[in-house]
Amino acid sequence: MTPLFEKPVWRLVGDRGALVEYGDSITPEINRKVRSMAMAIGKEHPRGIVEVIPTYRSLLIIYDPMETDVSHLQGELDSLEAHLDRLDIPPPRLVEIPVAYGGDFGPDIGFVAGFNELTVDEVVEIHSAAIYQIYMIGFTPGFPFLGGLSEQLHTPRLETPRALVPAGSVGIANNQTGIYPVASPGGWRLIGKTPLTLFVPSRRHPFLYEAGDLIKFVPITVEEYHAVAARGDG
Amino acid sequence: METFLVLEPGAFTTIQDAGRYGYQQFGVPVSGALDEFSFRVANLLVGNDETAAALEITFQGPKLEALSECVVAVTGAETPIRVNARPEVGWRSFAVHKGDVITIRAAQRGIRSYVAVSGGILVPEIMGSRSTYVGAGLGGLDGRALVTGDTLFREQAAAVPSAVSLPERFRPALSSEIALRAIPGPQDDYFDRGIDDFYATSFTVSAKADRMGYRLVGPEIKFKGGAPQSIISEPSMPGAVQIPPDGSPIILLVEQTAGGYAKIATVISPDLDVIAQARPGDRVRFERIDLATAHGVHRAWREKLRVVREILQSGKSCVS
Numbered sequence: 001m002t003p004l005f006e007k008p009v010w011r012l013v014g015d016r017g018a019l020v021e022y023g024d025s026i027t028p029e030i031n032r033k034v035r036s037m038a039m040a041i042g043k044e045h046p047r048g049i050v051e052v053i054p055t056y057r058s059l060l061i062i063y064d065p066m067e068t069d070v071s072h073l074q075g076e077l078d079s080l081e082a083h084l085d086r087l088d089i090p091p092p093r094l095v096e097i098p099v100a101y102g103g104d105f106g107p108d109i110g111f112v113a114g115f116n117e118l119t120v121d122e123v124v125e126i127h128s129a130a131i132y133q134i135y136m137i138g139f140t141p142g143f144p145f146l147g148g149l150s151e152q153l154h155t156p157r158l159e160t161p162r163a164l165v166p167a168g169s170v171g172i173a174n175n176q177t178g179i180y181p182v183a184s185p186g187g188w189r190l191i192g193k194t195p196l197t198l199f200v201p202s203r204r205h206p207f208l209y210e211a212g213d214l215i216k217f218v219p220i221t222v223e224e225y226h227a228v229a230a231r232g233d234g
Numbered sequence: 235m236e237t238f239l240v241l242e243p244g245a246f247t248t249i250q251d252a253g254r255y256g257y258q259q260f261g262v263p264v265s266g267a268l269d270e271f272s273f274r275v276a277n278l279l280v281g282n283d284e285t286a287a288a289l290e291i292t293f294q295g296p297k298l299e300a301l302s303e304c305v306v307a308v309t310g311a312e313t314p315i316r317v318n319a320r321p322e323v324g325w326r327s328f329a330v331h332k333g334d335v336i337t338i339r340a341a342q343r344g345i346r347s348y349v350a351v352s353g354g355i356l357v358p359e360i361m362g363s364r365s366t367y368v369g370a371g372l373g374g375l376d377g378r379a380l381v382t383g384d385t386l387f388r389e390q391a392a393a394v395p396s397a398v399s400l401p402e403r404f405r406p407a408l409s410s411e412i413a414l415r416a417i418p419g420p421q422d423d424y425f426d427r428g429i430d431d432f433y434a435t436s437f438t439v440s441a442k443a444d445r446m447g448y449r450l451v452g453p454e455i456k457f458k459g460g461a462p463q464s465i466i467s468e469p470s471m472p473g474a475v476q477i478p479p480d481g482s483p484i485i486l487l488v489e490q491t492a493g494g495y496a497k498i499a500t501v502i503s504p505d506l507d508v509i510a511q512a513r514p515g516d517r518v519r520f521e522r523i524d525l526a527t528a529h530g531v532h533r534a535w536r537e538k539l540r541v542v543r544e545i546l547q548s549g550k551s552c553v554s
Contacts, residue, residue, distance in 0.1 A: 011419050011420035011421070012417050012418070012419040012420060012500070012525060013419065013420050013471050013474065013497075013500050014416075014417055014471055014473050014474070014500030014501065014502055014503060014528075015417060015500075015502040015503055015525065015528040015529055015531075015532050016471065016503050016532075017471045017500070019420045019468065024466070025466075026466060050255065051255060051256060051258055051259070052259070053258045053259045053469045054259060055466075055467070055468045055469060055492075056466050056467065056468070057466060058468060060258075060468065060469050060471070062258075062471065065528075065529045065532050065533075066532070066533065066536060069525075069529065070525065136467065136468075136492070137259060137260050137261045138261040138467065138469060138491045138492030139261060139491065139492055140261060140369075140370060140491075141257075141260060141261045141262045141370050141372070142260055142261060143261055145467070182370055182371075201360045201361055201372055202360070206257070206260070206361055207260050210259065210260070211259060
């Protein structure tokens, strides 16, 4: 496993962007570094940075070329990195996502169980026991790419993606698990559904979590699902 | 107040402003007007803040009935405009009265036009922007393109002069032979001879060209021997030129979030306005530019906008 780069690798992204890579693999360690640097930049907000987008192993920095340039940014990020331990970086939040597993909510749970020679109950137990790190958010608004899926649950994608996966569906694709915050086409194996509304554009904080946060799935019954859905919170 | 009744929506007409910033980390693309210069000038011509919401037309324009008196300007593509039977021209504001019908026909050159109305199109601001992102049904009018029967509203505005026009010398030249300046990277190291091919040849804009991206057709751009054909998924910026395994470049635009293919180069931001006007069938070539030169071009783009703003706001151009 490749560890963190000794020095980040900078790549140019046009005249307004730079990609700063901290490693070239998908590991919790590299992603924690990405999160710490994103938070450090958020705290210190070096002049000219317009937006910082954390990814699996890098930060995409969008800057205003009228305010700064790449060599300035390199200097400022190097200095932030050197003093990272002095910055008060809060620990990642743990966000609990209630999930009703199986049935109509998770039509592929039987396949996931069969493929991995497990019972459906074991799939639920294993999936909800883990704490997952949000490596990146993308694909659709709020879609979390989660690391930490047990090898016991790795399952290939559907051969033919569904035309429409309902919002709230929880799925598995190979070594990844994730949630569909908005209805969209998708090829992940669906094992359950959360009654929470994960993306509310009109809310002050439209999303329940951000990259770097931790997610834990909490199994709930169909009755509990409907009770939460009826309250309409999330 | 009520401003337009949509009699015909046109091919793909959406409400856009300067974009939705701050949410790319949550997978929400910036959206916003693709041709930023034309969009901003349309607003300036009708006395608006230059980032007020306006209509973005793709190719075939709408037919709009005015529901109240207002001042309108159309910029961007070269396109026939009529108010009732009276022809109007682009880059020049005109007054319309209640009951007038504005017809904007198919673009003859370029493909995107902007319709600004005094006061600015009024829709709720969603996550800091009025831009439509149809991919997630966000912003604009119910997150979708206009349809027949829609009523558009605008903000109240003080009376503004009409017949304000942008002097010819500031208007972009529209051509079917397009040169785009691009900075190598972020993954130019995945290519060797493919880089030379990329800058040496020209490509044709395919029919798959929308606000997400422009797919180009031309010689296959080959990866370096041994280079992986995909990367760990990462967010993209508008202008990034992605090379999928089939070797046909895709210029990613404002409705793209994350992707897993290598990007050979990134078109500089001032030239996004140029891509926005490219039509299927147009020829595109890429010119390599270094970062320092690109920043000079960027400053010049901003300076031009500043001069235009000064001219239009001082009213010096009222006579045309």
